[in-house]
Amino acid sequence: MTDKNKLKITSRVRLARNIDMFNFPHKLDSTTARDLVERVEEAFFVSKTLAEDYRSRHLWKEKGLDLMYWFEKHLVSSKLIDNADIGAFISNKAEEVSIMINEEDHLRLQTMSAHKNLAELYKEADRLDSVLEEKLSWAFDNQLGYLTACPTNLGTALRASVMVHLPALTYRDRIGLIAQKLAQMGMTIRGIYGEGSQAEGCIYQISNEVTLGISEKFIVDNIEETIDSILALEVAEQNKLLGARGDETRDLIYRSLGIISHAHLMSSGEALKHLSKVRLGVESEVITELSTADVDAMIIGIQTGNLHRELGLTELMLEKDRDLLRATVLRNEMKRRLI
Numbered sequence: 001m002t003d004k005n006k007l008k009i010t011s012r013v014r015l016a017r018n019i020d021m022f023n024f025p026h027k028l029d030s031t032t033a034r035d036l037v038e039r040v041e042e043a044f045f046v047s048k049t050l051a052e053d054y055r056s057r058h059l060w061k062e063k064g065l066d067l068m069y070w071f072e073k074h075l076v077s078s079k080l081i082d083n084a085d086i087g088a089f090i091s092n093k094a095e096e097v098s099i100m101i102n103e104e105d106h107l108r109l110q111t112m113s114a115h116k117n118l119a120e121l122y123k124e125a126d127r128l129d130s131v132l133e134e135k136l137s138w139a140f141d142n143q144l145g146y147l148t149a150c151p152t153n154l155g156t157a158l159r160a161s162v163m164v165h166l167p168a169l170t171y172r173d174r175i176g177l178i179a180q181k182l183a184q185m186g187m188t189i190r191g192i193y194g195e196g197s198q199a200e201g202c203i204y205q206i207s208n209e210v211t212l213g214i215s216e217k218f219i220v221d222n223i224e225e226t227i228d229s230i231l232a233l234e235v236a237e238q239n240k241l242l243g244a245r246g247d248e249t250r251d252l253i254y255r256s257l258g259i260i261s262h263a264h265l266m267s268s269g270e271a272l273k274h275l276s277k278v279r280l281g282v283e284s285e286v287i288t289e290l291s292t293a294d295v296d297a298m299i300i301g302i303q304t305g306n307l308h309r310e311l312g313l314t315e316l317m318l319e320k321d322r323d324l325l326r327a328t329v330l331r332n333e334m335k336r337r338l339i
Helices: 030-044 048-053 064-072 078-082 118-133 167-171 175-184 216-244 246-262 268-283 292-301 304-311 319-338
Strands: 008-017 054-058 088-092 097-101 107-113 158-165 187-190 203-208
Touching: 008 118, 008 216, 030 054, 030 088, 030 097, 030 118, 048 054, 064 078, 064 304, 097 118, 107 118, 118 158, 118 216, 158 216, 158 268, 167 175, 167 216, 167 268, 175 187, 175 216, 187 216, 203 216, 216 246, 246 268, 246 319, 268 292, 268 319, 292 304, 292 319, 304 319
Parallel strands: none
Antiparallel strands: 008 107, 008 158, 054 088, 088 097, 097 107, 158 203, 187 203
């Protein structure tokens, strides 16, 4: 039987903050915006421990392929990349914390993990928020809460999200109904890279939409409870697939495992489709030689930015060469992990 905790990929907490008396990023000139980056760095790097574990990167000094890599790792957003001429981010060595500077707001502080729950991640984010607040004054209104560039983030300015794998609900065409119910609860379901992205490999992000008039604890607890309910539905659907249609489901899983283990060319979309079916096999214990962490590492590793970074390439390869490399990486990974 599927363990519903295996369906969770990563959890994330994000706080939006703006420095009082400064215009929002889209209203800043480049000189002022880059000065603001320096101000945030001075406020954050206040101890030897932080200086040793964290690093700041200025996007206007970085290469495009590096930006792609950090985007795939969820360390930067597409909006921050759009603002690369004024944008920066601070991250730790484990790549589980990212403080984006001059995205839509002055700061987007996010903590993320495959192992910690939302309450733990919020505690970490709140601690780092307090470090910054020692030297920075946030734009705050007693009635509206934290002031943000987009009104939908007013109040707590907290977004809590969990990335989940929902293959059975996707195959049963239940995601639309789930999205409707989530909207009624002040939540949303998006693709693998959040707002504006498509759901690939049956991977979704579920997060709160409402931030005003409720507490941080309510948001975190509500998301956790909702995720548990959705994952229980996914477990039930997986059990149905492996019961009434067990032979067909196992055949789909093993066919995908065989294709990944032997294919010579593989696009990103095709790779995600087959890795999703392999992950279903791992979740349901049809495949016991792999873990969900193994599959998740491959999902990240076959993305374009990661492929280039692994080889130390600075120029974007032709699409066919990328597909050739992606298939080679997957074959090698399967050989290594299935021995």
